[in-house]
């Protein structure tokens with residue numbers, strides 16, 4: 001995908017705060033610190049479009065980025081961020097679920113899973129939630145630059161196995177925001193949904 005423009009449009013903390021102009025949207029979900037914001041930057045070749053940090057829990061809003069004046073990338077708040085109260089975690093989880101279920105312009109959901117670890121219980125919850133969902137679902141393994149080729153292949157196989165157990169057969173793309181691995185593959189998965 002050729003990127004002509006990428007701009008931050010707004011950060012929404014509630015339903016009313018979301019853009020009303022309904023360009024097609026791709027949402028990035030995953031636990032806090034898994035690399036959602038970094039992956040967005042990698043995909044659009046901008047180092048600092050989406051705010052990234054070593055400190056988990058950085059993205060506390062639904063951040064809308066307009067790409068090529070034609071579609072949105074939506075950086076969702078990370079789930080499972082331990083430093084906030086259970087109530088707040090639950091409130092965000094409910095809001096994310098509402099967004100994924102009811103947001104009409106949503107065209108694809110990219111779920112980031114850390115390639116270095118087995119999918120967590122919360123990752124599995126996302127997978128189960130996505131089974132039978134109307135919106136196409138893609139899994140992106142993050143931070144694969146930290147693995148050997150062998151480990152990377154094992155990591156992909158591990159997630160594919162988990163997805164099969166849940167009853168899903170969906171694309172799994174090994175990515176690295178650091179090296180750019182998986183960029184073209186991910187774009188070719190998303191591209192068809194953006195027209």
Ligand code: GTP
Nearest residue numbers: 033034035036037038052053057058059078143177
């Ligand atoms: P929240 O906004 O807290 O939900 O986190 P996030 O999922 O947006 O993660 P973010 O992109 O901020 O990345 C978290 C940390 O992981 C940062 O220190 C990044 O530099 C690092 N990181 C992200 N992706 C990669 C990757 O592909 N490779 C390596 N080596 N580090 C990465």
Ligand code: MG
Nearest residue numbers: 036037058059
């Ligand atoms: Mg983030």
